[in-house]
Amino acid sequence: MQFFSCLCCGKGFDGKKKVKSEPSWRIFSLKELHAATNSFNYDNKLGEGRFGSVYWGQLWDGSQIAVKRLKVWSSREEIDFAVEVEILARIRHKNLLSVRGYCAEGQERLIVYEYMSNLSLVSHLHGQHSSESLLDWTRRMNIAVTSAQAIAYLHFHATPRIVHGDVRASNVLLDSEFEARVTDFGYGKLMPDNAENGANKTTKGNSNLGYLSPECIESGKESDMGDVYSFGVVLLELVTGKRPTEKLNQTTKQGITEWVLPLVYDKKFGEIVDQRLNGKYVEEELKRVVLVGLMCAQTEPEKRPTMSEVVEMLMNESKEKMTQLEANPLFNKTIE
Numbered sequence: 001m002q003f004f005s006c007l008c009c010g011k012g013f014d015g016k017k018k019v020k021s022e023p024s025w026r027i028f029s030l031k032e033l034h035a036a037t038n039s040f041n042y043d044n045k046l047g048e049g050r051f052g053s054v055y056w057g058q059l060w061d062g063s064q065i066a067v068k069r070l071k072v073w074s075s076r077e078e079i080d081f082a083v084e085v086e087i088l089a090r091i092r093h094k095n096l097l098s099v100r101g102y103c104a105e106g107q108e109r110l111i112v113y114e115y116m117s118n119l120s121l122v123s124h125l126h127g128q129h130s131s132e133s134l135l136d137w138t139r140r141m142n143i144a145v146t147s148a149q150a151i152a153y154l155h156f157h158a159t160p161r162i163v164h165g166d167v168r169a170s171n172v173l174l175d176s177e178f179e180a181r182v183t184d185f186g187y188g189k190l191m192p193d194n195a196e197n198g199a200n201k202t203t204k205g206n207s208n209l210g211y212l213s214p215e216c217i218e219s220g221k222e223s224d225m226g227d228v229y230s231f232g233v234v235l236l237e238l239v240t241g242k243r244p245t246e247k248l249n250q251t252t253k254q255g256i257t258e259w260v261l262p263l264v265y266d267k268k269f270g271e272i273v274d275q276r277l278n279g280k281y282v283e284e285e286l287k288r289v290v291l292v293g294l295m296c297a298q299t300e301p302e303k304r305p306t307m308s309e310v311v312e313m314l315m316n317e318s319k320e321k322m323t324q325l326e327a328n329p330l331f332n333k334t335i336e
């Protein structure tokens with residue numbers, strides 16, 4: 001850690017007070033997190049992922065937190081854990097979920113995040129909130145653009161630059177205003193490959209297969225272009241309300257791109273859009289998101305746009321840009 005200044009106490013490693021002393025994260029005691037989560041009570045549990053369970057909690061100052069209690073962690077990786085969490089904690093963007101701190105005591109390894117009261121995108125599209133139709137078109141467009149900005153930030157502006165490695169709808173959380181907060185970035189580095197119950201960096205217990213690019217499945221390696229592919233799947237999921245893969249019958253599954261592309265050829269955008277929107281959407285915007293999503297989720301990584309280009313394409317409302325998008329060879333049935 002010698003190359004980092006100490007953000008926790010606001011001092012540089014030369015010991016002098018820095019101008020900006022606002023702490024961005026801190027170390028929590030296990031006692032404090034026990035008190036906040038009612039001793040990791042079952043009633044406080046928000047859910048469970050591959051790396052552990054997440055609990056809702058409230059600190060003494062009234063602020064709400066989400067505590068991720070990681071599965072067994074060997075003390076051998078203690079230093080790595082602290083270094084990695086500190087790197088994640090330093091990465092700040094309004095659409096990335098902020099790490100408030102961590103706790104490493106005995107065998108316990110916990111990461112403390114801000115609490116997102118509207119949970120994840122997946123819960124609104126396919127889960128506990130899916131029947132409430134809280135995601136109107138404006139919210140969906142906002143989520144598309146801001147989550148793209150967050151991933152572009154990781155790829156191009158974060159220090160160090162970060163490949164997310166697990167872009168999917170369950171990792172797009174929503175705050176009280178339904179603003180997107182991308183989470184779970186950098187976990188590939190944080191969790192050792194052979195962690196007990198922890199999955200390999202890209203296979204992840206098959207739970208993200210619908211999001212993984214073909215080259216990532218083949219090589220087992222994460223990449224920025226792999227993130228672009230996964231983000232394309234999220235965009236399509238966001239506007240169609242469909243899952244990344246749907247079971248056609250006992251033996252066959254269909255990927256979301258295979259379902260959408262033929263409808264694009266036939267210009268049947270009204271069939272593509274999530275029917276729960278009851279026709280309340282902006283056609284040009286829908287078209288834009290669908291085309292960008294398909295361009296991202298192309299098989300060949302070199303044909304995909306970068307995340308910065310994705311942001312640009314999603315935000316550009318000009319007719320010229322739309323014409324340019326439509327002219328992409330991917331949407332020309334005869335070339336395929």
Ligand SMILES: Nc1ncnc2c1ncn2[C@@H]1O[C@H](COP(=O)(O)OP(=O)(O)OP(=O)(O)O)[C@@H](O)[C@H]1O
Pocket residue numbers: 046047048049050051052053054066068097113114115116117119120166170171173183184207
């Ligand atoms: N900061 C948070 N605020 C509110 N809910 C959260 C927060 N972080 C996680 N959750 C919820 O906790 C549950 C578990 O999250 P977790 O990140 O461990 O798993 P996941 O993302 O669903 O899967 P995986 O980690 O395997 O990718 C999810 O349902 C998620 O919505």
